[in-house]
Amino acid sequence: MQLVGRFVRAQLARHAFIRGKPVGDLFSLPFTLFVRRSFKFFLCFLGISVTLWFQYAATANAAPLETPQVRSTLTDRSVTWPTSEQWRRVLLLRDYNTRVVVLGTTLLGCAAGMVGSFTLLRKRALMGDALSHATLPGIALAFMVATALGLNGKSLPVLLLGATVTGLLGVGTILLIRNLTRLKEDTALGAVLSVYFGAGAALMGVVQQMKGGHAAGLEGFITGKTASMVARDAQLIGAAALISMGACLLLFKELKLLCFDEGFAGSRGLPVVRLDLALMGLVVIVTIVGLQAVGLVLMIALLVIPAAAARFWTEDMRGMAIISSLLGAAGGMLGSALSGLFSKLPSGAMIVLVCAAFFGVSMVFGTARGILVRLVRRTRLNRAIDRQHLLRALYEAAEVAGPYGGEPHPQAISVSVRDLLDRRSWSASRLDRTIRQAERAQLVVRLEDDVRLTSQGLTEAARLTRQHRLWELYLITHADIAPSKVDRDADAIEHVLEPGIVAELEALLIRSYPDIPASPHELRTTGAHGPH
Amino acid sequence: MQALWQLNGDDGWIIAAGVLCAVAAALLGNFMVLRRMSLLGDAISHAVLPGLAVAFLISHSRSSLPMFLGAVAVGVLTALLTEWIRGIGRVDEGASMGVVFTSLFALGLVLIVQAADRVHLDAGCVFYGAIETTPQDMVSLAGLEIPRTFITLGGVALINGLFVLSFFKELKLSSFDPALATTSGFHAGLMHYLLMILVAVTAVASFEAVGSILVVAMLVVPPAAAYMLTDKLSRMVVLSMVLAAAAAVLGHVAAMVVPRWFGYRSTTTASMMAVMAGVILFLAVAFSPRHGVLVRLVRRRLLAWSILADDVVALLYRMGERGGIGSTTAAGLRETLLADRFSLAVVLWWLRGKQLVEQAGNVYRLGVEGTVRAQSLVRSHRLWEQYLVEEAGVSAERIHDKAERFEHFTDPGLRQELSAATHAPQVDPHGSPIPQEQGGRP
Numbered sequence: 001m002q003l004v005g006r007f008v009r010a011q012l013a014r015h016a017f018i019r020g021k022p023v024g025d026l027f028s029l030p031f032t033l034f035v036r037r038s039f040k041f042f043l044c045f046l047g048i049s050v051t052l053w054f055q056y057a058a059t060a061n062a063a064p065l066e067t068p069q070v071r072s073t074l075t076d077r078s079v080t081w082p083t084s085e086q087w088r089r090v091l092l093l094r095d096y097n098t099r100v101v102v103l104g105t106t107l108l109g110c111a112a113g114m115v116g117s118f119t120l121l122r123k124r125a126l127m128g129d130a131l132s133h134a135t136l137p138g139i140a141l142a143f144m145v146a147t148a149l150g151l152n153g154k155s156l157p158v159l160l161l162g163a164t165v166t167g168l169l170g171v172g173t174i175l176l177i178r179n180l181t182r183l184k185e186d187t188a189l190g191a192v193l194s195v196y197f198g199a200g201a202a203l204m205g206v207v208q209q210m211k212g213g214h215a216a217g218l219e220g221f222i223t224g225k226t227a228s229m230v231a232r233d234a235q236l237i238g239a240a241a242l243i244s245m246g247a248c249l250l251l252f253k254e255l256k257l258l259c260f261d262e263g264f265a266g267s268r269g270l271p272v273v274r275l276d277l278a279l280m281g282l283v284v285i286v287t288i289v290g291l292q293a294v295g296l297v298l299m300i301a302l303l304v305i306p307a308a309a310a311r312f313w314t315e316d317m318r319g320m321a322i323i324s325s326l327l328g329a330a331g332g333m334l335g336s337a338l339s340g341l342f343s344k345l346p347s348g349a350m351i352v353l354v355c356a357a358f359f360g361v362s363m364v365f366g367t368a369r370g371i372l373v374r375l376v377r378r379t380r381l382n383r384a385i386d387r388q389h390l391l392r393a394l395y396e397a398a399e400v401a402g403p404y405g406g407e408p409h410p411q412a413i414s415v416s417v418r419d420l421l422d423r424r425s426w427s428a429s430r431l432d433r434t435i436r437q438a439e440r441a442q443l444v445v446r447l448e449d450d451v452r453l454t455s456q457g458l459t460e461a462a463r464l465t466r467q468h469r470l471w472e473l474y475l476i477t478h479a480d481i482a483p484s485k486v487d488r489d490a491d492a493i494e495h496v497l498e499p500g501i502v503a504e505l506e507a508l509l510i511r512s513y514p515d516i517p518a519s520p521h522e523l524r525t526t527g528a529h530g531p532h
Numbered sequence: 533m534q535a536l537w538q539l540n541g542d543d544g545w546i547i548a549a550g551v552l553c554a555v556a557a558a559l560l561g562n563f564m565v566l567r568r569m570s571l572l573g574d575a576i577s578h579a580v581l582p583g584l585a586v587a588f589l590i591s592h593s594r595s596s597l598p599m600f601l602g603a604v605a606v607g608v609l610t611a612l613l614t615e616w617i618r619g620i621g622r623v624d625e626g627a628s629m630g631v632v633f634t635s636l637f638a639l640g641l642v643l644i645v646q647a648a649d650r651v652h653l654d655a656g657c658v659f660y661g662a663i664e665t666t667p668q669d670m671v672s673l674a675g676l677e678i679p680r681t682f683i684t685l686g687g688v689a690l691i692n693g694l695f696v697l698s699f700f701k702e703l704k705l706s707s708f709d710p711a712l713a714t715t716s717g718f719h720a721g722l723m724h725y726l727l728m729i730l731v732a733v734t735a736v737a738s739f740e741a742v743g744s745i746l747v748v749a750m751l752v753v754p755p756a757a758a759y760m761l762t763d764k765l766s767r768m769v770v771l772s773m774v775l776a777a778a779a780a781v782l783g784h785v786a787a788m789v790v791p792r793w794f795g796y797r798s799t800t801t802a803s804m805m806a807v808m809a810g811v812i813l814f815l816a817v818a819f820s821p822r823h824g825v826l827v828r829l830v831r832r833r834l835l836a837w838s839i840l841a842d843d844v845v846a847l848l849y850r851m852g853e854r855g856g857i858g859s860t861t862a863a864g865l866r867e868t869l870l871a872d873r874f875s876l877a878v879v880l881w882w883l884r885g886k887q888l889v890e891q892a893g894n895v896y897r898l899g900v901e902g903t904v905r906a907q908s909l910v911r912s913h914r915l916w917e918q919y920l921v922e923e924a925g926v927s928a929e930r931i932h933d934k935a936e937r938f939e940h941f942t943d944p945g946l947r948q949e950l951s952a953a954t955h956a957p958q959v960d961p962h963g964s965p966i967p968q969e970q971g972g973r974p
Contacts, residue, residue, distance in 0.1 A: 125627035126571055180825050181817055186626070187756045190570035191813055194749035198806025201745060205799030206791050297578055301634030308627045346645055352638035359631055363621045371620060 098340045104234035105332035105351055108290050109302055111241035113328025114248050115282045116307035117321045121259035126186075127171070127280065128303035130193040132287050132296045134170025136200025138162035140207050147210060156236075156292075163288045170196050171280045229293060240289040244282045248321070255279060256317045294348035301352040302328060309359040312366025327362075331355035385495050386426070386434040391443060391461035392468060392494075393423045394453050400523050414450035468494040469517045470505045476520055478508065483521045547784045549681045550746070550805055553738045554776035556689035557750035559696050560731050562769050565755040566707040571626070572611060572728070573751035575633035577735045577744035579610040581640025589643065600736055607732025610636060611725070681742075688737045692730055696769065699723065704765050742802045749806035750776050757809075757816035760823050775816075779809035839940050841879045842909055843869050845888055846939075848898045849906030853964075859897035907967040912942040914960035914967075915950040921961045922954050928961045944969065 119127055142162025143154070151158065170192050177188035248255065257265040258275050266272045283303065290299040310324035335351030364371050397420070398413035421431055435451055438444045443457035453461055471490040475481045481489065497505075557573075564570055580603040587602025610632055617628040696703065706713040706720040713720040731751070738747045758772035783805025788798045818826045844865060851860065860868075866876050880896065883889040888902035898906060916935035920926040926934070942950075947969065951957075959965050 120624065120627050123624050123626060125624060125630045129571070129574070129630065177817065181760065182823050183756055183759065183817075184565075184568050184570075186568045186570040187565050187752060187759075190574060190748070190752035191756050191810070193571075193574060194745060194752060194806055195810030195813070198745055198749055198803040198810065201803030202787070202799045202807055205787075205803065206794075206796045209796050297634055297637050300630055301638065304627055304630030304634065308623055308631050311623070312621070344645055346641055349638035349641035349645075352634055353642065356631065356635035356638070359635075363617070369622060 098337070100231050100234045101229050101336045101340070101347065102333055104229050104237045104293055105336040105347070106329045107234070107238045107241040107332070108286070108293055109306065109328030109330070109332030109351070109355075110325045111237075111244050111286050111328075112290060112299070112302035113306035113310070113325035114245050114321050115279075115286050116303040116328070117310060117317075117324040118248065118255050118259055118279055119283060119303065120307040120311065121317075121320075122279065124279075125304045125308070126189055126300070127174070128283055128287055129300045130174060130189040130196075131167050131170055131280075131283060132291060132299050133193045133200075134196035135163035135167045135288060135291060136197055136296075137203055138164065138166030138169075138200075140200055140203035141166070143207055144203070144210070156233075160288055163291065164284060166196065166200075167284045167288060168281070171277075171284065175276070175280075233293065237289045237293060240285050244285050245325070247278070247282055251275070251278060252318075252321075259317075294351060298348040298352045301355060302331070305352070305355040305359050306331060309355070309362035309366075312362040312368060312370045314368050327355070327358050331358060383434070383437060386430065387438050387441070387443070388464050388495055389424060389426075389491075390420070390431070390434045390438055391453070391457060392464045393420050394444065394451060394457075395461040395465045396519070396523050397423065398453070399519075414447065414452045417449050417451060420451065464494060466517070467497045467502055469519055470502060470509065471497065472520050473509055473517060474505050487521060543784065545679050545682060546801060547781055549679065549685055550742060550780035550784060550801065551777045552682065552685035552689045553742045553746060554750040554754070554780040554805065554809075555773045556685060556692045556734050557738070557747050558754040558772040558776035559689070559692045559769065560727060560734060561751035561755040562758070562765070562772055563696075563703050563707050563727055564731070564751055565759060566765075567724075570752045570756075571629060572614070573731055573735060574748045575614070575629045576607040576610050576728075576732050577739075577748055579633040579636035579640075580604075580607050580732070580736055580739070582606055582636050582643055583609075583640075585640050585643035585646075589646070603736040603739070604729070604732045606636065607735060608725075608729050611728035611732070684737050685742075688734050692734060695726070695730055699726075700766070703727070707765075742805075746802040746805055749809050750779070753806070753809040753813050754779060757813040760813075760816040760820040763822075775812050776809070779812055780805050782811075783808040837875060837879050837882070840869065840871055840875055841883055841888075842905075842940050844876075844879060844883060844896075845898065845902050845906045846909045846913070848889070848896065849903065849910055852898065859892070859895045861894050862896065865896070908944070908947070908969070909939055911967045911969065912947055912950075913939040914964060915947055915954065915957075916942070917960045917962070918954045918957050918966070919950050931961065 116125075116128070119125060139159050139162050142158050142165075145162075146152065146155070146158045174185070174188045174192050177183050177191070178185050183191075254265070254270055254275055255278075257268070257270060258272060258279070262272055265275070286303070287299055290302060293299075294302065306328035307320070307324045309327050310320045313323050314320050331354045332351055335354040336347045338354065339345045339347030339350045362370065365373075367373055394415055397415040417431065417435070420435075421428060426434075435444060435446060438457070439446055442454055443460060445452050445454055468490045471493055472483075472486040475486040475489055476483055561570075561573070564572060583602035583604070583606030584599050586606075587598040590602075591598040613632045614625070614629045617623055617631065618625050621628070623631070702713065702718055702723055705716065706718075706723040710720040713723070735744065735747045738744070754772040754776035755768070757775050758768040761771055762768050784801050786808055787801040787804035790804070791797060791799050816824070818824055821827060847865065847868060848859070862876060862880065865871070865880075866873065869876070871879075880889065880891075883902070884891060886901065887899045888905055889896050890899045890902075913935045916938045917928075917931045920931040920934060921928055951969075957966060
């Protein structure tokens, strides 16, 4: 048992050392370690499960077990709680329809989550927005051209081809505007988005007039038609998802560098522009297969929300890619399952709402950057600073009142709480809380209204005071700051001085101060008591 | 073109509604573009869906006011939430916007499905709008029959105009330097939220009439085009309004004319207005006198050619200095100056036209004018070399490239100063003679 404990502690320490984090902050450690170890396993698992699932869907395709659920009429406004039979059927994926939809949306969420985590870090979260709008004219044009050539205009590959062409054109336009003109990226996105969508809408207006057009199928690209997904759609999504995720993994290192430091990536000889295009190409692939599944606006959500949520859980790029794709997959799965359970909830919207719920939870509880964790961290830091202030205040008060000709014997000297209160601008309750905490850490002893350092507290207080004064001396001698002004500056930095820097300060100040140097400025001399 | 003559009063009202919407949006859009918030219009116009749905579910009516208030409230909420998530969650602005507006849109879809049997809230209608139906809903005002849409949009445009006029200074300062705005005593955040509220109001008011796509386009595209054309904010605001109005007018005409070329009737007006705005932006991006892409390209090309012309003249002069012949073929020039065939042909054609260079057979040599030009160039070059060695302490091996670059931009006045600074030398650091200043000047 002891051995295990030691191993864990060693791991923790090593980890903390590597990541440069305080050891106390280890909420996310087990997970991060898990992520690091299991990245490859995760990928294998993913590949295998997807393949198996495909098999499953394919068998269902051959022999659908049950007819799809009959939907209730639109005039019914009540939300009926599903029966246990419905629960069972949806949860066990008994229905062919449910199975296909759940499979398709899960894969889509997975792929969008992974690609999205790169675009998010590249600060291109809304590229998917512009891109998905830019596909509309392509869809309309493809329909018109195919019809004019006597082909079936509504066949999916033709429409997707059109969508891809104008989607890429839109991305190209954005990059051109951004690189060649003084317009900023957001303006380029907004302009391309609205103009391309306008063009699409104009073409749709024409398509509506075409013979046999009516374009009923085309409208589905804007709002999505998740419920009517068939096995072929799911397979298309699966193929696109595997391709895009595979590409992400192959280019993982390069994309990571691109996201974090474009300039450095360029200086290392990486083809930054081509990588950028590759990333955009992946976004195009995912967006276009997703368009008809969840619709235009909701596709944007799948690209943005899981990635943004994953950002709260980890500082590690790999971890983020995994969490993001898991969240996307879970969102797709839960959303479509919920939509299958409650007949009046549209699945595309439900997927987004589930993802949004994930985001909310992540934002609050995320272990790396969540609000709570940051709050705890900040409170802890503030308390540590308060405690250090208390110790130094005690030391200085005792030093001033020291009875032995300036020789400080702070341990023998008690300082009244009132005196401490005057020394800094802190409220009585804050001081009281700080004293209580220091007492619990056995740094000070409190006797009624007086506070006294323990021997442990004295050591710590001496160290802090020394750091404070070394910094003050440094400011006076090397930065030419007036002695009356150095106290405040040193006050801010004393908490973060590391031993190395202290040693450097000593070297700079030429004379080494084995003991605590005297304060370079006058200390406040309100009464502390002599030894009792 | 026949369609142009078929414009009648109805078209007039449609165009008027489009122009008002475009101008109202473009007015605010200037500041959105400058604040890098261009996409907020898009976000707001998507996110108002739940506002419409909730307002309907609460009031059980399709009357305009509750719907309007609900939509504006959610629009402002979008801006607030985006800001809040960005601040408190430390999420990138684009991402937080993406999270907020897609979630709200999804919520809206779910709510609308719940209300679907009672209300005709068609997503398509929200996107494309129904600007064509403007003349069908007339109200009488002061004895005139005016479309309701016209009054709504006119009001919005008026409010936006008054806002921009009265807070112009504040908007300007807070757009360019929020910190300075705050230190000079007015609240940059307040400006931000006032702007957001007006954007939401504009987007919602324009919805039913002209569709969100037109608002989103007009919020971004005309201001972007104006930004390409001018550097002054007041001019940019006026220009963006003019361009927006032009896009609206052209859009309506194009919606009627363009589809006829291909044998169709006409298409939706609002979307053609957006496309026309895009065309205007394209033209501005390409041909803007100062910042246009093509203009910059042409300017750079011309500069390259003028430098090549200088090089040709100077090369011929130096050859004459050395060997006495001072002539060479086009191929020789190309080889020495590393110029491509086309550029050299253009440059030689220009030089011959200016009689700087004479052609004899396939050999080129300097004309009289050319010699004068070459002498001043070579003089500039060698004076610079002298100056670099003497005054700037650059070693003699490294001066040629610098002098080669400076010689093209050195006028007689500067040459005089260089000469004075280097004590009127006769030879340069390499030992070549420095030609005397020509053209009657000492």
